[in-house]
Amino acid sequence: xxxxxxxxxxxxxxxxxxxxxxxxxxxxxxxxxxxxxxxxxxxxxxxxxxxxxxxxxxxxxxxxxxxxxxxxxxxxxxxxxxxxxxxxxxxxxxxxxxxxxxxxxxxxxxxxxxxxxxxxxxxxxxxxxxxxxxxxxxxxxxxxxxxxxxxxxxxxxxxxxxxxxxxxxxxxxxxxxxxxxxxxxxxxxxxxxxxxxxxxxxxxxxxxxxxxxxxxxxxxxxxxxxxxxxxxxxxxxxxxxxxxxxxxxxxxxxxxxxxxxxxxxxxxxxxxxxxxxxxxxxxxxxxxxxxxxxxxxxxxxxxxxxxxxxxxxxxxxxxx
Ligand SMILES: Nc1ncnc2c1ncn2[C@@H]1O[C@H](COP(=O)(O)OP(=O)(O)OP(=O)(O)O)[C@@H](O)[C@H]1O
Ligand SMILES: [Mg+2]
Numbered sequence: 344x345x346x347x348x349x350x351x352x353x354x355x356x357x358x359x360x361x362x363x364x365x366x367x368x369x370x371x372x373x374x375x376x377x378x379x380x381x382x383x384x385x386x387x388x389x390x391x392x393x394x395x396x397x398x399x400x401x402x403x404x405x406x407x408x409x410x411x412x413x414x415x416x417x418x419x420x421x422x423x424x425x426x427x428x429x430x431x432x433x434x435x436x437x438x439x440x441x442x443x444x445x446x447x448x449x450x451x452x453x454x455x456x457x458x459x460x461x462x463x464x465x466x467x468x469x470x471x472x473x474x475x476x477x478x479x480x481x482x483x484x485x486x487x488x489x490x491x492x493x494x495x496x497x498x499x500x501x502x503x504x505x506x507x508x509x510x511x512x513x514x515x516x517x518x519x520x521x522x523x524x525x526x527x528x529x530x531x532x533x534x535x536x537x538x539x540x541x542x543x544x545x546x547x548x549x550x551x552x553x554x555x556x557x558x559x560x561x562x563x564x565x566x567x568x569x570x571x572x573x574x575x576x577x578x579x580x581x582x583x584x585x586x587x588x589x590x591x592x593x594x595x596x597x598x599x600x601x602x603x604x605x606x607x608x609x610x611x612x613x614x615x616x617x618x619x620x621x622x623x624x625x626x627x628x629x630x631x632x633x634x635x636x637x638x639x640x641x642x643x644x645x646x647x648x649x650x651x652x653x654x655x656x657x658x659x660x661x662x663x
């Protein structure tokens with residue numbers, strides 16, 4: 344098997360690489376990826392994205408849909424610089440396959456590292472060479488899980504009382520790639536691992552507490568942080584075919600009336616970005632929120648002025 348420890352990373356650029364991964368299908372990797380990319384773009388960062396899910400290509404399809412929409416409607420939609428890296432075909436040996444995948448992936452990653460503030464990599468729900476390689480370059484790994492104890496298997500094997508018997512294959516893979524990275528890039532490049540609870544509203548409060556409690560216990564053993572993710576909302580998926588997200592509804596005039604649910608969803612995206620614990624991201628979200636607050640206040644005061652002027656008009660009319 345090809346060594347992953349061979350290309351030392353350039354440190355000149357302060358790029359931050361986020362890998363969204365786990366080894367189970369359908370837990371929300373692509374949904375999280377789409378919203379993280381769009382959130383960072385809305386905050387004014389330059390973003391590159393890489394899709395290494397050869398089979399589904401869902402993130403690539405989302406951006407293709409977005410390009411079509413932009414071509415037709417001219418909304419002025421932001422785009423990342425996006426690449427799809429398919430698996431190698433027609434090679435004789437495993438080593439040839441891995442060398443080919445390694446070289447194509449590294450060329451795109453290096454290019455984005457040199458030119459962008461953030462690179463996001465969406466991975467397939469399986470353990471592939473490209474997925475392992477991507478994990479070994481991550482500053483942050485985000486692992487979405489759904490709201491059930493079944494998804495705990497993704498992280499660790501538990502006994503009937505909830506004690507950890509052993510880490511899962513995925514947790515072992517993350518551990519190994521953290522080691523690969525530390526060896527290649529030095530101890531200072533530690534990877535932060537976030538486990539994100541997705542589609543939460545299926546559960547009642549008691550069950551949520553049980554799940555979060557058990558996850559917190561597991562987090563120390565396995566070495567991740569638990570962060571709250573997205574609630575179950577149709578608006579996270581209904582605009583996929585158009586390549587749009589809730590953030591676009593609130594930011595562009597798309598002819599869709601923004602609702603409280605859109606605003607709550609955007610707050611969930613900001614919360615996820617805040618959980619990266621990056622000063623530049625937090626500062627921009629704070630500025631964004633205070634601008635939003637100001638425009639809300641000015642809209643309120645405009646409403647008041649209008650109300651007052653109507654009142655004065657009434658008084659004037661009455662006086663005449
Ligand atoms: N918070 C959410 N609210 C509503 N629907 C969601 C939410 N998160 C994910 N979904 C939906 O669940 C399905 C699976 O999500 P997604 O494609 O993001 O998972 P994935 O982990 O990327 O899957 P795969 O492993 O197959 O690539 C999609 O139809 C998506 O729209
Ligand atoms: Mg996916």
